[in-house]
Amino acid sequence: MIGLGLIGGSVLRALAAAGHRVLGYDADPATRATARTAAAKAPPAARWQVTATVRDAVARADLAVVAVPLPAVAGVLDQLADAGFSGLVTDVTSVKGPVHQLVGQRLHRLHDRLAGFVGGHPMAGRETSGFAAADPELFADCSWVLCLEPGVTALSDWLELAVLVTGLGARVVPATPEEHDRAVAAVSHVPHLLAAALAATAATDPLAGTLAAGSFRDGTRVAATRPELVAAMCGGNAAAVGPALDAVLTELAGARTALAADDPIAALRTWLTPGCAARTAWPPAPGKPLELPARVETLIRLGRAGGWVTAVADDRRTVTGVRPAPVDPD
Amino acid sequence: MIGLGLIGGSVLRALAAAGHRVLGYDADPATRATARTAAAKAPPAARWQVTATVRDAVARADLAVVAVPLPAVAGVLDQLADAGFSGLVTDVTSVKGPVHQLVGQRLHRLHDRLAGFVGGHPMAGRETSGFAAADPELFADCSWVLCLEPGVTALSDWLELAVLVTGLGARVVPATPEEHDRAVAAVSHVPHLLAAALAATAATDPLAGTLAAGSFRDGTRVAATRPELVAAMCGGNAAAVGPALDAVLTELAGARTALAADDPIAALRTWLTPGCAARTAWPPAPGKPLELPARVETLIRLGRAGGWVTAVADDRRTVTGVRPAPVDPD
Structure with a gap:
């Protein structure tokens, strides 16, 4: 595990708790010390090394x-190549296209050694950060994208x-890097921009601040x-966030028109x-589990339909796949 | 108390619990029955009549x-006039300009009888509704606007x-109807429009629905x-919501420009x-309590600065007034 922040630390703890042998590294000495101290306090069967x-x-x-x-992914990929690492690599970064590009650019160095690369993104976040907030239960029932590209993966x-x-109890969502980046732009990145604008x-109005409540x-x-975190997330996915923001702005133009109508309430x-x-x-509520052939195209179609793999x-x-249950029109 | 929904029912319960003698009416017989049954179960000192x-x-x-x-306010004002009511009237509607207009249009009927009208708006809402959800504690520490107009109130x-x-434990926020409507457009009505657009x-994308998480x-x-509730709220305040939405759209245009910049992250x-x-x-954190002269202009200035009256x-x-504490620039 390279990087022991909230997500890295939680993956490390979750894998250790699941009985895997895990070693962790973080560029920050203080984080390493925190992770080492925590390891000593973990049950012997679920310990990790730093x-x-x-x-x-x-x-x-x-x-x-x-x-x-x-911004640190390229450096870590280079360190893995320098270390002669020949296993499988995944990541947990919130954009997938740029990471796949970085890996592609390094294939000449990793080639013939690396077993392969599969980009990942667990959709688990918290307002807290750092190893101290890491939680082995963070991924229970969370959606965890694992990227697939026909002819590549x-x-x-x-x-x-x-x-x-x-x-680890997560729902594995198959998606191409491009489809992942478009989806998270709509449901994760644009909401951050709306919140900041609001x-x-x-x-600008102190009275408004005092009257502000639940909504x-x-x-x-x-x-x-x-x-800086939101800027890295949205800016690193700018190509998808731009059109996703445009889609919301188009919706809001409809609201603006409605407000100016003769009968704005109607x-x-x-x-x-x-x-x-x-x-x-x-x-979405889970539909009935289905047995599906483990094929790249089948998996991508499952993800595109809002489905996920449970086993x-x-x-x-x-694989055992689940699609969202149909919505009752009432 | 005319109207025994979530807010009306909660005001009725809160006033009864505070020792006031309260009588309630609702146009819906089922709501009246619910309120009557609840009254019988309340402590004898905090009962109400329906x-x-x-x-x-x-x-x-x-x-x-x-x-x-x-939409029902005008009818109730007419019923109060028909009943020869000569006391003070307030309301709890989420827009104040239109209510003040309705009262103004009825002054020829209410005139010489009515002690006066003061528009109100408790900033307390819940996802639940109806008398069954009414809670006498709903207003503790909530901001409750009471409108003031120089030369009118x-x-x-x-x-x-x-x-x-x-x-009742609420923070009384003095504001003109116009300033109230502008403020709630920004912090209550526009957030509903952004949420709906998002x-x-x-x-439109099932994968996005599956990946959607906290934000x-x-x-x-x-x-x-x-x-229909959001439409009545936003549409009833369309004159203020339009410009408030425009302000957010202008902010978001800045985000759109930033996304297209050479360095979108920066x-x-x-x-x-x-x-x-x-x-x-x-x-805002409360500042130190201040003793202020009970004057219309002083009160309006207090509300405009984000302040409120506690006694x-x-x-x-x-009155005892509180302004927001200055924000530490760090």
């Missing part, structure tokens, strides 16, 4: 999990990781996140109805 | 509280209501509110900083 270098962490590893912010690598991740606008509190909660009622139906139907068969020829 | 008509409810009342949706009426409302946009959940929570960091600072400083002196010549 190493002083990336090389030591991956020396005998089958899998390297890169859990550092996007080795299916066996993907299934290997899917076994590991479903073992908070900044309301701050403002909820609608702006993520605006308190450190600007016009707004019509405008509001699809959003209410969508929010009422969310989160991989021992022979790796089928 | 009447079959508006006339019976206000026959010997000093104060009538109108707690019905905006009788200060003695306003202070009378402020005594009552501070007695939910509707994300719903989407919070940012869209109020989109599940019934469209540009977004700059763009995100004011919103983060605003959200981190919210909610009214027995002689009604001063």
Whole structure:
């Protein structure tokens, strides 16, 4: 495990708790010390080791999990190549296209050695950060994207990781890097921009700040996140966030038109109805489990339909998939 | 108390619990039955009566509280006039300009009889609704606007209501109807529109729905509110909501520009900083209590600065006011 922040630390704890042998490294000595102290307090069967270098962490590893912010990913990939790492690599970064590009650019160095790369993204976040906030239960029932690209991803690598991740209780969502980046732009990155815009606008009127209650509190909660984190997340996915923001702006132009209508109440009622139906139907309820062939195209189709994988068969020829249950129109 | 929904029912319960003699009426017989049954179960010292008509409810009342949706307010004001009510009237509607207009249009009928009208708006809402969800503690530490207009509002009426409302543990925020409507457009009505736009946009992609987590959940929570309620609230305040939405759209245009910049991460960091600072400083912490003269202009200035009234002196010549504490720039 390279990087022991909230997500990296939680993956380390979750894997250790699941009985895997885990070694962790973080570039920050203080974080390493915290992780070492915590290891000593963990139950003997769920302990981990903290190493002083990336090389030591991956020396005998089958899998390297890169859990550092996007700007640090390239450096860690180089360190893995320098260390002669020949196992499987995954990451937990919130954008996938740029990471796949970085890996692609390094294939000449990693080539013939690296077993493979499968980009990942657990959709688990908290307002807290750092190893001290790490929680082995963070991934229970969370959606964890594992990326697949026809002709690029080795299916066996993907299934290997899917076994590991479903073992932590997460829902493994298959998606291409491009589809992942488009989806998280809409449901994670754009909400951060709306929250910041709302908070900044309301701050111009002290009376508004005093009258603000539940809808403002909820609608702006993520605006308190450190600007450099949100900027790295949204800016690193700018190509997808731009169009996703445009889609919301187009919706809001409809609200602006409704507000100026002769009967704004009737016009707004019509405008509001699809959003209410969508929010009422969310989160999607799991449908019946299905046995599906373990094929790249089948898995991508499952993810595109909003589905996920809950288990991989021992022979790796089928997976158990779940699609969202149909929504009752009432 | 005319109208026994969530807010009306909670005001009724809170006033009864505070030792006031309260009679309630609701146009819906089932709601009246629920309120009657609940009264029988309340402690004897905190009981209320439920009447079959508006006339019976206000026959010997000093104060009538109108707690019905905006479209029903005019009808209730007419019923109060028909009943020959001569006390003080307040309301709890979420827009104040239109209510003050309705009262103004009826002054020829209410004139010489009515002690006065002071528009009110407790900033307390819940996802639940109806008398069954009513809670006498709903207003503890909540901001409760009582409107003031120079040359229109009788200060003695306003202070009378402020005594009552501070007695329920609420923060009494003085504001003109226009300033109230502008403020709630920014912090209550626009957030509902953003939530609906976000939910509707994300719903077009099932993968997005499955990947949506905390920021989407919070940012869209109020989109599940019934469209007719949100439409009445936003559409009834369309004149203020339009410009408030425009202000957010202008902010978001800045985000769109930042996303298209050569260095979107740096540009977004700059763009995100004011919103983060605003959200981190919210909610405002109370400053030191101040004794202020009970004058219309002084009270309006207090509210405009984000302040509120916590108590009214027995002689009604001063109030205890609180302004938000200055924000530490770090």
